Amino acid sequence: xxxxxxxxxxxxxxxxxxxxxxxxxxxxxxxxxxxxxxxxxxxxxxxxxxxxxxxxxxxxxxxxxxxxxxxxxxxxxxxxxxxxxxxxxxxxxxxxxxxxxxxxxxxxxxxxxxxxxxxxxxxxxxxxxxxxxxxxxxxxxxxxxxxxxxxxxxxxxxxxxxxxxxxxxxxxxxxxxxxxxxxxxxxxxxxxxxxxxxxxxxxxxxxxxxxxxxxxxxxxxxxxxxxxxxxxxxxxxxxxxxxxxxxxxxxxxxxxxxxxxxxxxxxxxxxxxxxxxxxxxxxxxxxxxxxxxxxxxxxxxxxxxxxxxxxxxxxxxxxxxxxxxxxxxxxxxxxxxxxxxxxxxxxxxxxxxxxxxxxxxxxxxxxxxxxxxxxxxxxxxxxxxxxxxxxxxx
Ligand SMILES: [Zn+2]
Ligand SMILES: [Zn+2]
Numbered sequence: 001x002x003x004x005x006x007x008x009x010x011x012x013x014x015x016x017x018x019x020x021x022x023x024x025x026x027x028x029x030x031x032x033x034x035x036x037x038x039x040x041x042x043x044x045x046x047x048x049x050x051x052x053x054x055x056x057x058x059x060x061x062x063x064x065x066x067x068x069x070x071x072x073x074x075x076x077x078x079x080x081x082x083x084x085x086x087x088x089x090x091x092x093x094x095x096x097x098x099x100x101x102x103x104x105x106x107x108x109x110x111x112x113x114x115x116x117x118x119x120x121x122x123x124x125x126x127x128x129x130x131x132x133x134x135x136x137x138x139x140x141x142x143x144x145x146x147x148x149x150x151x152x153x154x155x156x157x158x159x160x161x162x163x164x165x166x167x168x169x170x171x172x173x174x175x176x177x178x179x180x181x182x183x184x185x186x187x188x189x190x191x192x193x194x195x196x197x198x199x200x201x202x203x204x205x206x207x208x209x210x211x212x213x214x215x216x217x218x219x220x221x222x223x224x225x226x227x228x229x230x231x232x233x234x235x236x237x238x239x240x241x242x243x244x245x246x247x248x249x250x251x252x253x254x255x256x257x258x259x260x261x262x263x264x265x266x267x268x269x270x271x272x273x274x275x276x277x278x279x280x281x282x283x284x285x286x287x288x289x290x291x292x293x294x295x296x297x298x299x300x301x302x303x304x305x306x307x308x309x310x311x312x313x314x315x316x317x318x319x320x321x322x323x324x325x326x327x328x329x330x331x332x333x334x335x336x337x338x339x340x341x342x343x344x345x346x347x348x349x350x351x352x353x354x355x356x357x358x359x360x361x362x363x364x365x366x367x368x369x370x371x372x373x374x375x376x377x378x379x380x381x382x383x384x385x386x387x388x389x390x391x392x393x394x
Pocket of ligand 2: 098099100133158
């Protein structure tokens with residue numbers, strides 16, 4: 001009983017701490033929003049975030065994994081080690097249209113408040129600063145460098161249009177394709193040319209045919225980045241950029257081969273030479289730890305924000321948090337900051353990421369993360385359950 005009271009007090013203390021920091025956290029997120037930086041170039045954001053952590057007693061390692069804008073902030077030495085992940089990259093042309101400015105401030109706010117629990121009960125809190133979520137796969141690089149080796153669980157919250165404790169994220173790999181043909185006068189000597197653009201167009205046609213016969217949640221999409229130089233020259237070169245996504249890694253492997261065959265077929269038909277390169281980093285599907293997700297949801301609901309465990313109508317994307325969730329138990333809940341009809345990666349979402357609703361989402365998410373950290377350090381049996389579930393779902 002006495003212990004329960006103590007936990008309740010700690011919960012109140014961490015949420016109180018976030019209320020006390022609300023102004024600073026809001027300023028921090030608005031400053032990042034007003035200074036959007038693309039993946040791997042988030043110099044200002046990392047400077048502001050690490051300064052905030054340092055001022056609040058965290059020790060900081062900058063430039064981890066040879067990524068200048070990746071960092072680790074640590075507080076406490078004992079187990080369990082709870083990692084809270086921060087994203088802070090923006091989108092080209094749209095600024096913070098994915099709301100990563102909110103993720104960043106939420107992560108550092110939650111971590112600083114969690115210190116109160118660490119001081120009383122032990123455990124440690126890490127903030128992992130993960131650059132370039134939008135395509136660069138910062139967390140995949142971090143994972144490869146062993147950043148999560150001693151981590152017991154990893155959490156982050158992403159803004160969206162629903163309150164939902166789990167995320168559906170697809171495995172995803174990029175593909176760069178080039179065709180090399182032969183230039184010729186398009187009217188005088190068309191028979192002498194090899195048309196690299198037609199090879200690309202036939203590849204699209206083949207992929208469109210393939211699309212009818214693939215599994216439900218798989219996605220294939222691409223753009224042409226070079227389609228020739230002039231209409232009166234048979235295009236000697238064409239290039240395209242594609243993404244292939246699937247619900248699991250096994251199907252992604254199968255689909256990759258079938259997509260590649262579309263290009264190989266088009267190369268054979270046209271006589272153009274094909275060169276291709278799969279992206280080095282593959283985004284893994286999200287493996288939601290339901291023990292953690294339920295705990296987070298309960299804490300979020302205690303703040304008066306209704307949250308679903310699953311939302312089958314929520315959109316699919318891909319996130320490099322998927323890769324982290326394959327290594328350690330993890331969650332990536334979504335907190336609503338805009339009405340359901342607002343699209344992610346749109347100017348309207350960028351606006352929401354700097355709105356009062358955005359700041360409310362940041363504050364609630366930081367509180368729920370910090371309360372979840374309290375639960376994890378206060379109840380070793382929950383931490384054990386989280387790990388068991390992870391082992392069993394492997
Ligand atoms: Zn995004
Ligand atoms: Zn995002």
